Amino acid sequence: MDRLRVGVVGASGYSGSIAARLVAAHPRLALAFATSDKWADDTLESHLIVRLEKGAGAAARFVANASALEHAKDCDAVLLATSAQVSMGLLPAFAELGKQVIDFSGAFRLDASAYPRWYGFEHTAPAWLSRAHYGLPEVFGPAPRAGVVANPGCYPTAAILPLAPLLRERLIEPLGIVIDAKSGVSGAGKRSTEEYSFGEIDNDFRAYKLFGHQHSPEITRALDRVAPGVTLTFTPHLLPLHRGLFATCYARPLPGATAERVAQCLADAYAQSPFVRPVAPDDVMLKRVAGTNLCLVAATANDDVVIALGALDNLVKGAAGQAVQNLNAMNGWDEALGLDALQPFSA
Amino acid sequence: MDRLRVGVVGASGYSGSIAARLVAAHPRLALAFATSDKWADDTLESHLIVRLEKGAGAAARFVANASALEHAKDCDAVLLATSAQVSMGLLPAFAELGKQVIDFSGAFRLDASAYPRWYGFEHTAPAWLSRAHYGLPEVFGPAPRAGVVANPGCYPTAAILPLAPLLRERLIEPLGIVIDAKSGVSGAGKRSTEEYSFGEIDNDFRAYKLFGHQHSPEITRALDRVAPGVTLTFTPHLLPLHRGLFATCYARPLPGATAERVAQCLADAYAQSPFVRPVAPDDVMLKRVAGTNLCLVAATANDDVVIALGALDNLVKGAAGQAVQNLNAMNGWDEALGLDALQPFSA
Amino acid sequence: MDRLRVGVVGASGYSGSIAARLVAAHPRLALAFATSDKWADDTLESHLIVRLEKGAGAAARFVANASALEHAKDCDAVLLATSAQVSMGLLPAFAELGKQVIDFSGAFRLDASAYPRWYGFEHTAPAWLSRAHYGLPEVFGPAPRAGVVANPGCYPTAAILPLAPLLRERLIEPLGIVIDAKSGVSGAGKRSTEEYSFGEIDNDFRAYKLFGHQHSPEITRALDRVAPGVTLTFTPHLLPLHRGLFATCYARPLPGATAERVAQCLADAYAQSPFVRPVAPDDVMLKRVAGTNLCLVAATANDDVVIALGALDNLVKGAAGQAVQNLNAMNGWDEALGLDALQPFSA
């Protein structure tokens, strides 16, 4: 059986290096190349991929980021673990060469008009915005085989998965949703600032970017496809841990939204999903998902409010794992291929 | 100058041991006795109170909890770092002997009718409920000198301090407030269960007691004194850190509630307060308060929502420090006495 | 290709649950049964094994510990993640039924005479002590196919791997070795005591069991097989993290033991090993091994001392991963089978 050859661009970041390891260990993928300026010319094994397929050849060492497109001929698909501005150039370039592309950044998740405000730049490839499939397979299905995927953000994945079924079943009002979310520090990528040094993060907790986080319009846009008229307040916070993201969502109940009914709604929506697990609210715990591609979800309600919870590993289900899941889905394979051996770190 | 002699009941718990150290180091207090079954007969110094006043005598060693009342004759005031059921008996007993009493538990913070549901017992001293002063001095002033104090809970302190001025100034609707709160693990006290073992908490984060936490009616009752008609949803979460508590509060804006106005409202309310510090939302950080008696607060708004933040050390401003502050206030001293040398641990 | 059917006894402990997941995801193993009193009758999937082989049948739910032997007929091999006293009974029972047995405990790692002092009991199956293969494959090779394995302790694995080649090549004196070791808290298993609660471990570090840890005679006995006359001082410490173990070893240099030579000695010894990686001393880091079956080792020297370092995940290379590696080795398979997809959690 031939393996799909996959290149990873930006393989020394947190999600990029996980992506490279997932590709290397996947039964139907082969790591075609991995780029990193920091690790250029180092062997892949020195950065802890235990073993590569025999004859991996070109993949034995990291190559420079700038050479990514030169290696396009060696690959069938590419994972872009790059910044939004870099992805904005690379996605069209790889796609026009006929490659499957999964982009980890926010470059293809919004409407063109939203980029100046939320990302600080004009979009230079607006034609691709409508062609990019928003890759949350449990809600929006697989991308077409010859497609390009905007891999969802970590916060959006954790919030949309518990909220979308409730909106679809008209159990909550689209108006005035509150999403209070808490993320591990790796969500910010590898950082070289005093602000992200150990001494400043350990024993700390804080909110940031109130009313101003770029995942706010992304969540709104995705949920609005499920139930028109969504408005929401999204507040991200920084947890003193490396990996894991937790979303606590509050919405006004619509008639019939009892505690039993909202829980059943999630149970039904994800009964066949290998990765989204409806559980009781007290069982939504980061330790059960960190290290895996799982997302735990729960919902409950009283007369005043529906509370919906989501928890995932921001680097896996919130990035690299979801990218591989998208690759699996668009190639018609079992979505869990290469992802079901991942183990939680603390459970 | 004679020192006020203070006994501490339950001095081996997290907040009790901090209380004992604060009393021992306070310029106008002397530690009369400290009870602990676990540490009974150990010297106080062996549990790290660096130095006691000369001639501390009785205070040199911990005594058994059951002997607390026998030591009443040695003290002018008593701090009860005990469970609600124990406090329910001890507060009246000490008060009837004419002692100033500060109770750390929830035993005197609600109406009698609320105890079966929220605390699981019938209240046996309901007459004292109305006599106990709810000891949040910045909002409700000092207790009378010959009084007893229900020291507020940690979550209530962090939520009420940012919300009360906004309610009082009619900048937010009393109806439908959401309080999403996150506490360090010490809020649960010293625990001997697998659930609270290091391996189960480290790298984890989760919500608990949805719709069922006993601080929910306490916050409602206190805020209702400020603006009648308060209803709220309170969701506590468990942070993977030892000390610190953060409340993110969402409310509907009333006319005039601009970002500037709500920030100014907090600035005005706490301009003279030694411990409550209005800052920008991004500066509300646990690391700046953990170890101190400070509470950082902030508020901001857009057309849809007012967000108010509060951060404090659950063992200090949320327990032992606030107790000493209450003692200071009811004795007519500077509220900050014995509390202003406390240092943040991580800033 | 038929899979070897493997039972896991004690599958709700930290190393037992990892063992069960490794077996379930292994290409040549099938999980025959998993015992746990705590989780009896729960589905395996509810405790986060993402997917079981089709038709797993008996393995779909945890069974009670006491029923382990009844399930012997369903399995070809068994992993005992049990206490030394339980293993002392189970290993002979399963072995006499012709099963391959890998025991995680210390029950078969010492001479019979050592058990009263170091484990507090008389050994009841002394005949099996000499038959049990000490399962450190990189130093002592694979067990015979029809064998039983005493899976090494976590501290011994981290200390023996860097020291054994230096002793074998006569680069260090066997006399007076110092092993200063630091372990994550999971080394103590799941605990329900105040001592191991989050608040008591977080921000703490301490030594324990000076001169009295049961891994001391285990390390001595194993190294003594490599170079007779070993004496050593072993001091374990407790790190405020969940998984990971680091050994810093000090020995007197023998003639020729330069920095280059001791480093080369480790490089040569482990050139073909998939899991033991000789690196520079500064690169021996827990974050690179936690979550994987790797052990990083290093050695350096000056005129006075040789320093040898070892780092591993105490639950994987120090327990469950090494057990699977031993199973692989005794069945004649690639030692890395089912272990090379494990990813580090923090690198």
Place this chain on the structure above:
Amino acid sequence: MDRLRVGVVGASGYSGSIAARLVAAHPRLALAFATSDKWADDTLESHLIVRLEKGAGAAARFVANASALEHAKDCDAVLLATSAQVSMGLLPAFAELGKQVIDFSGAFRLDASAYPRWYGFEHTAPAWLSRAHYGLPEVFGPAPRAGVVANPGCYPTAAILPLAPLLRERLIEPLGIVIDAKSGVSGAGKRSTEEYSFGEIDNDFRAYKLFGHQHSPEITRALDRVAPGVTLTFTPHLLPLHRGLFATCYARPLPGATAERVAQCLADAYAQSPFVRPVAPDDVMLKRVAGTNLCLVAATANDDVVIALGALDNLVKGAAGQAVQNLNAMNGWDEALGLDALQPFSA
């Protein structure tokens, strides 16, 4: 009673900011000025000194580092929380103006000839090396009132305190001591590198600077004053926590060095010390000292080895607290003044 006016140079670093707070809260000191480029012109209160003495005047805001000497006229003493190269210039300048100087850096702790190798520069003020008192009061007494103090390093303090009495009493051999030490991350100061980012430190542990740490000659030099002929191996490691330092020391026993005798030796040596507490080895814990000026020490022995332990807060007894203790001692005050109200953060 007039307060001694103290300036703090470098008050935004971890130890400098603690020093400024200790001075501000000290009953016989007043904060004359505090320098910081990062915080220049910010109020001291904004960085969490709860309250300054009335009329603090110049001290109300941070001033630029370069202006330190201009403020000399306002102070009687100065604490230098600066790098070795900056201290090398400032200490003589302030001393020649007749100020008491306590230097936190290593600039005045070694012989001139050692600086090129261990600090990478030629010493430009060698005459001051012999005049600077090595400020470990429990071992070397107070500095003269008109003196300058080289405040010891954090690792040296933790190693010398348990070892010095054993050397003095000839219970251990001076030759071949091993010091295996572990420090919290704040020992490296505030950092802006990826290496010290949260994601790279959390869940990690490693050794660094084997045979090459500048505290190695400092410890040797200090212990050699106690017992000539000391040689030692010093290995520092990095703990995944903010504050705290632990030294495990191994030495060969001399005749008579029983477990009882070595423990008694420490008990006798520190019976009158307010800060150095001899305890049992299992009670030497970081959580009991972090946040305080205490150093816990212990010693035990068997026939082969003496083990001596020391634990302290590297920012307090290892830096800012010891500096204030030195100021107290050289001014003839109680050594514990202004230091005995500090509370441990986790005990």
